[in-house]
Amino acid sequence: MIVFDQVSKTYPDGTVAVDSLSLEAPQGEITVLVGPSGCGKTTSMRMINRLIDPTSGSITMDGEDTSGIDKVELRRRIGYVIQNAGLFPHRTVVDNVGALPRLLGTKKSPARERAMELLELVGLDESLAQRYPWQLSGGQQQRVGVARALATDPPFLLMDEPFSAVDPIVRAQLQQEFLRLQERIGKTIVLVTHDIDEALILGDQIAVLRQGGHLAQVASPEVLLRDPADAFVANFVGRSRGYRSLGFTGADEHTPILQTASAVLGEAAEALRFRPDGWLVAVDAQRRPIGWAHRDQVGAALQDSAINHAGSTASLGAPLRDFLDAALSSPNGDGIVTDAEGALLGVVSTDDVVAAIRRAKGAAAATRAAS
Numbered sequence: 001m002i003v004f005d006q007v008s009k010t011y012p013d014g015t016v017a018v019d020s021l022s023l024e025a026p027q028g029e030i031t032v033l034v035g036p037s038g039c040g041k042t043t044s045m046r047m048i049n050r051l052i053d054p055t056s057g058s059i060t061m062d063g064e065d066t067s068g069i070d071k072v073e074l075r076r077r078i079g080y081v082i083q084n085a086g087l088f089p090h091r092t093v094v095d096n097v098g099a100l101p102r103l104l105g106t107k108k109s110p111a112r113e114r115a116m117e118l119l120e121l122v123g124l125d126e127s128l129a130q131r132y133p134w135q136l137s138g139g140q141q142q143r144v145g146v147a148r149a150l151a152t153d154p155p156f157l158l159m160d161e162p163f164s165a166v167d168p169i170v171r172a173q174l175q176q177e178f179l180r181l182q183e184r185i186g187k188t189i190v191l192v193t194h195d196i197d198e199a200l201i202l203g204d205q206i207a208v209l210r211q212g213g214h215l216a217q218v219a220s221p222e223v224l225l226r227d228p229a230d231a232f233v234a235n236f237v238g239r240s241r242g243y244r245s246l247g248f249t250g251a252d253e254h255t256p257i258l259q260t261a262s263a264v265l266g267e268a269a270e271a272l273r274f275r276p277d278g279w280l281v282a283v284d285a286q287r288r289p290i291g292w293a294h295r296d297q298v299g300a301a302l303q304d305s306a307i308n309h310a311g312s313t314a315s316l317g318a319p320l321r322d323f324l325d326a327a328l329s330s331p332n333g334d335g336i337v338t339d340a341e342g343a344l345l346g347v348v349s350t351d352d353v354v355a356a357i358r359r360a361k362g363a364a365a366a367t368r369a370a371s
């Protein structure tokens with residue numbers, strides 16, 4: 001765990017970058033520092049590995065005051081990933097990853113072996129190991145940056161805007177990969193971003209900072225969306241807060257999943273059994289839903305041309321947002337629900353999704369009242 005206790009930083013020109021910040025980054029979790037430009041995110045993070053020294057207050061790591069730890073030793077315990085990866089341009093990928101262990105005395109061959117393992121861990125093919133950074137895509141460079149930060153197997157990881165130099169599609173991929181990686185490695189991570197959506201995706205907890213290095217709120221993504229502390233946080237979190245918060249709550253056991261009429265693509269029309277409203281769900285040979293088909297659109301057999309592809313599907317354990325989307329995008333108000341393998345389970349009605357949302361809101365309000 002990393003603990004900030006009333007940490008402040010005033011630069012020599014008098015700029016107060018961080019003002020009496022108290023914050024805990026719990027063990028094995030991702031804490032995201034987010035806020036508008038110049039609010040002191042980077043300064044806060046760099047005080048952890050002492051690239052910047054606090055003016056007052058203390059930072060402890062697992063109970064040990066960082067000001068008393070030798071800087072080299074401190075940085076061996078803290079991996080550091082920066083925007084644009086910050087790789088050494090004249091070294092190959094494998095040498096970039098192995099650079100720090102080599103510097104700390106690891107022999108060449110075990111350093112290379114470990115580097116190759118790390119490249120695999122971050123999803124890079126071994127054929128890239130001998131390339132130079134400029135021969136990699138932005139996303140690949142970023143993965144090398146993460147592998148390099150993990151080279152000494154540090155318990156802590158600092159990440160400064162790690163995914164902002166790549167395009168939105170690659171960024172989304174890297175974020176998901178990174179969450180899967182964190183499930184395996186369980187590091188204590190502090191990550192800086194100016195992008196609230198990235199914070200909501202990655203953060204176990206999110207610290208929102210405002211100008212002058214003041215902590216405006218620290219909370220889980222769900223609480224931040226549902227219960228912003230003030231107008232600044234509400235504004236920073238942005239629009240559609242209510243809808244986005246449904247992304248963090250699953251349907252409860254009282255949400256009925258009803259059986260529905262279905263048929264495999266290609267079946268002859270006379271074999272088809274439609275619902276009373278004239279619809280059925282067309283499925284493939286593995287019973288994965290393709291879309292809704294209406295009696296009036298089906299000719300001699302159930303063909304793709306008769307299928308309405310507008311509806312999305314929700315898998316059983318998905319958040320309420322997926323259930324609501326499935327119901328709202330369906331041509332008949334019933335959302336298609338699948339099992340974990342994607343096979344058709346049944347349907348959920350818009351009314352039942354709305355009732356589940358009401359129950360979830362009621363439960364959240366009760367928790368709030370009790371705390």
Ligand SMILES: Nc1ncnc2c1ncn2[C@@H]1O[C@H](COP(=O)(O)OP(=O)(O)OP(=O)(O)O)[C@@H](O)[C@H]1O
Pocket residue numbers: 011012013015016017035036037038039040041042043044194
């Ligand atoms: N070396 C410095 N000397 C004086 N002021 C500085 C110095 N470094 C940063 N600052 C100021 O401290 C404040 C906080 O800067 P910091 O880089 O921590 O913000 P940030 O939230 O990371 O911003 P961004 O999102 O734009 O990177 C800003 O007002 C900045 O201008």
